[in-house]
Amino acid sequence: xxxxxxxxxxxxxxxxxxxxxxxxxxxxxxxxxxxxxxxxxxxxxxxxxxxxxxxxxxxxxxxxxxxxxxxxxxxxxxxxxxxxxxxxxxxxxxxxxxxxxxxxxxxxxxxxxxxxxxxxxxxxxxxxxxxxxxxxxxxxxxxxxxxxxxxxxxxxxxxxxxxxxxxxxxxxxxxxxxxxxxxxxxxxxxxxxxxxxxxxxxxxxxxxxxxxxxxxxxxxxxxxxxxxxxxxxxxxxxxxxxxxxxxxxxxxxxxxxxxxxxxxxxxxxxxxxxxxxxxxxxxxxxxxxxxxxxxxxxxxxxxxxxxxxxxxxxxx
Amino acid sequence: xxxxxxxxxxxxxxxxxxxxxxxxxxxxxxxxxxxxxxxxxxxxxxxxxxxxxxxxxxxxxxxxxxxxxxxxxxxxxxxxxxxxxxxxxxxxxxxxxxxxxxxxxxxxxxxxxxxxxxxxxxxxxxxxxxxxxxxxxxxxxxxxxxxxxxxxxxxxxxxxxxxxxxxxxxxxxxxxxxxxxxxxxxxxxxxxxxxxxxxxxxxxxxxxxxxxxxxxxxxxxxxxxxxxxxxxxxxxxxxxxxxxxxxxxxxxxxxxxxxxxxxxxxxxxxxxxxxxxxxxxxxxxxxxxxxxxxxxxxxxxxxxxxxxxxxxxxxxxxxxxxxxxxxxxxxxxxxxxxxxxxxxxxxxxxxxxxxxxxxxxxxxxxxxxxxxxxxxxxxxxxxxxxxxxxxxxxxxx
Amino acid sequence: xxxxxxxxxxxxxxxxxxxxxxxxxxxxxxxxxxxxxxxxxxxxxxxxxxxxxxxxxxxxxxxxxxxxxxxxxxxxxxxxxxxxxxxxxxxxxxxxxxxxxxxxxxxxxxxxxxxxxxxxxxxxxxxxxxxxxxxxxxxxxxxxxxxxxxxxxxxxxxxxxxxxxxxxxxxxxxxxxxxxxxxxxxxxxxxxxxxxxxxxxxxxxxxxxxxxxxxxxxxxxx
Numbered sequence: 001x002x003x004x005x006x007x008x009x010x011x012x013x014x015x016x017x018x019x020x021x022x023x024x025x026x027x028x029x030x031x032x033x034x035x036x037x038x039x040x041x042x043x044x045x046x047x048x049x050x051x052x053x054x055x056x057x058x059x060x061x062x063x064x065x066x067x068x069x070x071x072x073x074x075x076x077x078x079x080x081x082x083x084x085x086x087x088x089x090x091x092x093x094x095x096x097x098x099x100x101x102x103x104x105x106x107x108x109x110x111x112x113x114x115x116x117x118x119x120x121x122x123x124x125x126x127x128x129x130x131x132x133x134x135x136x137x138x139x140x141x142x143x144x145x146x147x148x149x150x151x152x153x154x155x156x157x158x159x160x161x162x163x164x165x166x167x168x169x170x171x172x173x174x175x176x177x178x179x180x181x182x183x184x185x186x187x188x189x190x191x192x193x194x195x196x197x198x199x200x201x202x203x204x205x206x207x208x209x210x211x212x213x214x215x216x217x218x219x220x221x222x223x224x225x226x227x228x229x230x231x232x233x234x235x236x237x238x239x240x241x242x243x244x245x246x247x248x249x250x251x252x253x254x255x256x257x258x259x260x261x262x263x264x265x266x267x268x269x270x271x272x273x274x275x276x277x278x279x280x281x282x283x284x285x286x287x288x289x290x291x292x293x294x295x296x297x298x299x300x301x302x303x304x305x306x307x308x309x310x311x312x313x314x315x316x
Numbered sequence: 317x318x319x320x321x322x323x324x325x326x327x328x329x330x331x332x333x334x335x336x337x338x339x340x341x342x343x344x345x346x347x348x349x350x351x352x353x354x355x356x357x358x359x360x361x362x363x364x365x366x367x368x369x370x371x372x373x374x375x376x377x378x379x380x381x382x383x384x385x386x387x388x389x390x391x392x393x394x395x396x397x398x399x400x401x402x403x404x405x406x407x408x409x410x411x412x413x414x415x416x417x418x419x420x421x422x423x424x425x426x427x428x429x430x431x432x433x434x435x436x437x438x439x440x441x442x443x444x445x446x447x448x449x450x451x452x453x454x455x456x457x458x459x460x461x462x463x464x465x466x467x468x469x470x471x472x473x474x475x476x477x478x479x480x481x482x483x484x485x486x487x488x489x490x491x492x493x494x495x496x497x498x499x500x501x502x503x504x505x506x507x508x509x510x511x512x513x514x515x516x517x518x519x520x521x522x523x524x525x526x527x528x529x530x531x532x533x534x535x536x537x538x539x540x541x542x543x544x545x546x547x548x549x550x551x552x553x554x555x556x557x558x559x560x561x562x563x564x565x566x567x568x569x570x571x572x573x574x575x576x577x578x579x580x581x582x583x584x585x586x587x588x589x590x591x592x593x594x595x596x597x598x599x600x601x602x603x604x605x606x607x608x609x610x611x612x613x614x615x616x617x618x619x620x621x622x623x624x625x626x627x628x629x630x631x632x633x634x635x636x637x638x639x640x641x642x643x644x645x646x647x648x649x650x651x652x653x654x655x656x657x658x659x660x661x662x663x664x665x666x667x668x669x670x671x672x673x674x675x676x677x678x679x680x681x682x683x684x685x686x687x688x689x690x691x692x693x694x695x696x697x698x699x700x701x702x703x704x705x706x707x708x709x710x711x712x713x
Numbered sequence: 714x715x716x717x718x719x720x721x722x723x724x725x726x727x728x729x730x731x732x733x734x735x736x737x738x739x740x741x742x743x744x745x746x747x748x749x750x751x752x753x754x755x756x757x758x759x760x761x762x763x764x765x766x767x768x769x770x771x772x773x774x775x776x777x778x779x780x781x782x783x784x785x786x787x788x789x790x791x792x793x794x795x796x797x798x799x800x801x802x803x804x805x806x807x808x809x810x811x812x813x814x815x816x817x818x819x820x821x822x823x824x825x826x827x828x829x830x831x832x833x834x835x836x837x838x839x840x841x842x843x844x845x846x847x848x849x850x851x852x853x854x855x856x857x858x859x860x861x862x863x864x865x866x867x868x869x870x871x872x873x874x875x876x877x878x879x880x881x882x883x884x885x886x887x888x889x890x891x892x893x894x895x896x897x898x899x900x901x902x903x904x905x906x907x908x909x910x911x912x913x914x915x916x917x918x919x920x921x922x923x924x925x926x927x928x929x930x931x932x933x934x935x
Contacts, residue, residue, distance in 0.1 A: 048788060
């Protein structure tokens with residue numbers, strides 16, 4: 001059990017989230033069951049007021065989730081100093097069987113909350129409030145995801161045993177690892193680069209052809225492909241070490257925290273791209289925004305191998 | 317996306333609103349400042365003490381070998397040194413003769429360290445002392461060199477001359493003359509330290525000639541510390557081996573433990589804080605309700621009012637947060653945190669006179685932020701919502 | 714074009730106590746008309762005004778403005794409608810007394826996040842027309858009744874609304890100021906604004922630019 005100040009802070013805020021999210025959950029159920037925009041009863045008017053409260057709570061939780069996620073990563077990084085064998089956040093994530101799932105769940109939740117907020121914005125612009133019922137019905141599921149995340153987080157931190165040795169990222173992210181990650185290394189670098197840049201170019205093509213669903217779908221692919229490419233290829237150029245593949249180490253100060261930029265650009269870009277597939281109105285903004293962030297991301301990660309080649313005349 | 321959302325005029329109105337409700341807001345701000353002040357003070361103090369401690373730990377021996385009998389440490393055989401020196405990677409191994417001397421009159425412990433001139437010291441401060449004072453004399457005579465804190469304490473105990481009478485374990489007295497006073501690079505060090513020749517130290521503690529208190533080992537490559545300590549352990553299975561890292565880890569754990577307890581208690585504060593804020597922000601006077609009614613009547617939406625209330629809350633809490641931190645900085649680093657730091661130190665009376673080094677890092681600021689501002693905003697969510705959804709019609713009647 | 718169709722408004726104080734403020738009101742007002750709602754206090758005038766400004770919703774019936782059903786509008790949209798279309802001059806002015814004249818007038822514009830230049834222009838337009846520019850930075854609570862009313866009018870006009878609603882505007886004014894107000898109405902009528910005034914002040918009943926005088930008594934129109 002870790003009574004670390006950072007972990008305690010996360011706990012405290014999680015309790016706060018849970019408290020308010022439960023209120024929002026209860027109200028969402030009420031609204032989903034009884035909402036009728038055409039009714040003029042007091043119940044409906046009360047529901048309308050309560051929908052404002054629920055939306056405010058969800059906005060608050062989301063607004064805090066973002067910096068808290070960064071803080072979470074920072075905390076994991078710090079914990080790596082306490083846990084034997086861990087050199088970076090990767091070791092801490094691997095210290096328990098829950099770590100990886102928690103991580104993915106957290107990112108997923110940020111995407112989902114983001115979607116909800118976009119839906120909410122659309123809803124409030126419409127006089128008939130036609131998305132309200134769906135919106136709150138959706139939140140009922142989102143709440144379950146949030147609950148899962150908080151529970152998993154508590155379990156994970158509880159389960160971390162500082163005396164138990166963990167593998168360092170050099171072992172986890174190598175071809176000798178026993179997990180799925182080792183499959184990544186069976187692909188050759190050329191294949192990975194082709195798929196990565198190819199996917200990126202496809203995004204532009206779909207934008208020009210205005211194919212919103214394909215654009216959206218390939219943004220999802222791009223997210224997965226990018227992470228794999230980062231681990232297998234680009235990471236090595238950031239570290240200038242052909243065996244260092246860890247996706248967490250470049251979040252540290254030694255690399256000027258470039259990891260944060262890389263991931264923020266990638267997530268924002270793909271988030272906007274995914275939105276394009278779900279919404280039919282105001283598509284142009286999301287298209288452009290998605291392309292902008294994805295392009296910046298590609299430029300940033302491409303910079304490292306190119307810079308390395310220019311400096312040294314050879315590839316790794 | 318966000319560009320349109322920042323409405324400067326609304327922010328101006330919010331600031332204006334805050335200033336117009338001075339009495340209510342002053343109370344909230346004061347409570348909030350106290351909260352952040354307490355929190356940041358504790359964090360600053362622990363950070364500084366940790367830093368000091370780490371400095372000390374780094375000057376500790378890389379590997380310490382102690383003989384353990386019945387769970388207690390015992391005098392160790394000097395003959396082990398030759399075997400240890402034979403291990404690959406060991407750059408130096410020497411015996412230490414030292415111990416704690418309890419001065420009953422002042423309820424204080426002195427640390428007595430036996431040093432011999434020709435030996436390589438494992439710590440710079442000790443080498444400095446050897447260079448600065450003529451310890452040659454100390455080996456022949458009954459003389460010693462003391463730390464600044466010891467000198468002060470002896471004066472307090474009416475030892476105004478430059479000497480001290482040690483009482484040996486067998487009851488006899490050994491008089492030692494003080495021939496110099498020193499300061500050291502870390503304050504935690506110099507305060508209770510007395511340096512004399514190994515022979516004198518052995519005499520005071522009645523330690524045999526071929527024994528020592530423990531053995532310190534230096535290693536050429538710090539990465540190899542754990543391997544070498546394992547080798548020593550295999551050689552001498554009934555010794556206790558403590559490495560640098562072990563100590564660092566145990567300090568870290570103690571700090572986390574103490575901070576953790578503090579924070580857990582602090583949660584109660586937070587909870588109370590939450591209730592107070594909720595209550596204060598909820599209480600709307602007739603005038604305040606009327607004002608909201610007017611705003612709605614002239615075309616402000618509930619969302620506009622919510623946004624304004626949020627700006628109010630954020631500005632109040634953020635400014636209070638900054639002020640709390642500044643007060644804490646002054647309290648901890650200029651006034652050296654009286655009262656509060658004793659909770660975290662827990663050393664004997666002698667060790668409390670060091671100065672807290674100025675350490676400020678982003679992480680602490682973020683911690684204090686997350687433990688204060690979001691709580692405040694959370695407390696204002698429901699009251700603000702109630703205000704924003706007032707029926708303009710009812711209020712203006 | 715404003716229409717009230719079969720409007721009833723019932724206030725529920727508690728389970729057994731209800732007040733019927735309006736009974737089966739049917740009313741049509743054309744664009745650019747100046748209507749006087751004549752009736753004693755408690756007759757329901759204020760309730761009608763409140764409905765027209767989308768400040769409250771009818772219990773049954775419809776309020777339709779330019780083919781838009783106000784009663785169906787959710788809270789936020791009702792507020793937006795008010796912001797863009799209505800200039801309301803309240804009986805008690807309802808100014809924020811701790812703010813200055815300038816701040817009060819600009820209040821409706823704050824949420825719109827307009828540029829400073831535009832705000833300045835809109836402010837100057839109304840502040841000059843209604844003659845209170847010399848008191849621009851003075852707190853409202855330090856103004857006389859007449860001056861406060863001019864501020865109230867300026868605020869109502871700052872967004873250049875299509876419809877102007879005034880509730881007992883001359884109740885606290887002397888003869889001269891009341892007559893001034895009538896002149897203001899005349900000007901506004903020339904700008905083709907739709908104006909509805911609820912009052913029992915006889916000064917309005919003989920004005921030549923009034924299109925209709927509607928009597929209201931105990932919640933019904935005669």
